[in-house]
Amino acid sequence: MAFGDVRVALTSRGEPDREAAETVIRALRPGCAIERADDSTLAEELYPADGMAYVAVLPNATIVCDRELATIELPPHVREFAAGRAR
Known part of the structure; x- marks a missing residue:
């Protein structure tokens, strides 16, 4: 799932904001144990393993790779997170 202008984001070569990424995953996965993963590429993590999200x-x-979120009806807290953001 992606929010914003992905084409511009991927071609601008901007640096990722790791603290913001942690905030995003905590918002989308409340109550889950969160551990930082090593840096990787979108091509490597487009379809992450069970229990993993990037x-x-x-x-x-903002780009989120999470198989579970991609295959379920999005729960209300995820829809609320996405509200008002470009999709």
């Missing part, structure tokens, strides 16, 4: 907060866009 987030990149870049200038102009």
Whole structure:
């Protein structure tokens, strides 16, 4: 799932904001244990393993790779998080 202008974010070569990414995953996965993962690329983590989610907060866009969120009806707290953001 992505919010913002992904094309611009991926071509601008902006640095990811790791603290913001942690804030995003905590908002989308309340109550889950969160551990930082090593840096990787979108191509490597587009379809993460069970129990894993990857987030990149870049200038102009936020990208979330999470198989569970991609295959369920989004819960209300995720829809609230997305409210007002470009999709």
